[in-house]
Amino acid sequence: MFDYKATSFALIIAGLLGAAISILLGFIWVPSLDPETTLGEEAFRIIYWHVSFAWCSFISFLMLFAGSLLWYLKNDEIGWRYFSTGSDMGLLFGFGVITSGPIWGLAAWGKPWDWGDLRLNSFALLTAVALFLVLARKSQQDNDENRDTLSIIGLFGFSLVPITAVATTYYNRRHPPIVIIKGDETGLPNEILFVLIFTFISFCFLFAGLSLLTDRINQLESKIEGHQRNIDSRWPN
C-alpha cells in the first residue's frame, strides 16, 4: 500500500533542504547587483522565494480550476479532491506571495502596496478567493449542492489567473515585468536564473509533499464523517 506519510515527509524534507540551499546560494554565490538597476539593493534576493511561491500558487490555482471543472461537469470525486487540495495550496502559497511582496516593496518602492497596480490587486483578490473557498469548505455541510456552488466560485477565481499573468506586461505600473525572458529591458544574469530555477524545483518537491499530505487529511476527514454518521444512525431517536 502507498505510504502517504513517508512519501510526503521525504518530499517535504527534500523541498525544504533545496529551499535552504537556495538561500545560501543567493547570498554566497550570486554577486550583488548594481543598486541602480535592481529593486531594493540587497532585498532583490527575495526574488528566489517570492517568485517560486508565486509560480507554485499558479500551479495550485490550475489544480483548483481542474478540480472545479471536473466536479461541476461530472460530479467526479477526484475532481473534488483536486478542488480541496488546490484551494488549500492556493491559500498557502498565495499568502506567502502577498506577505513577502509588500516587504520587498517597502525596500524597493518605499511603500508596501500600490492600490493602482493591477497585478498586486488581482493577485490579492485571487488569494482572497482561495481563503473564501477554504473557509466555506470547512464551515459548510459537505453535500453536492454546496460543492456545486463552491466549484463555480473556483472557476470564477481561476479567471483572475490570466489577468494577473498578463497584468505585468499590459497594465504594468509598479510591479516588475516578467524578468526571466531575455529582452531589451528584461532578463536576468545566469547565476540568478540558475538559483531561481533551482529554488522553483525545490518548491515543486515541497508543493508535491504538502499536496499529498493535505489530500490525505481531507480524505481522512471524509472517512471520519462517514464513520460518525454510521455510529449516529444506530442510536435510537
Place this chain on the structure above:
Amino acid sequence: MAKLTGLIELAMAYVVMIGIIGGYVRYLFSKLSDLEARIDATEIVSIFEENE
C-alpha cells in the same frame, strides 16, 4: 550603512515565508496524527457495537 539597505526587509521576508511553511507543515502532521487516532477510536466503537 548604505550597504545594509534592504537586508532587514530581506530577513523579515524570509522569516515570514519560513514561518508560513513551517506552521503549515506542523499543522498537517499534528492534524494527521489526530485524525488517525480518531479513526482508530471510531473503528473500535464500530467493531464493539457489531459484536454486541
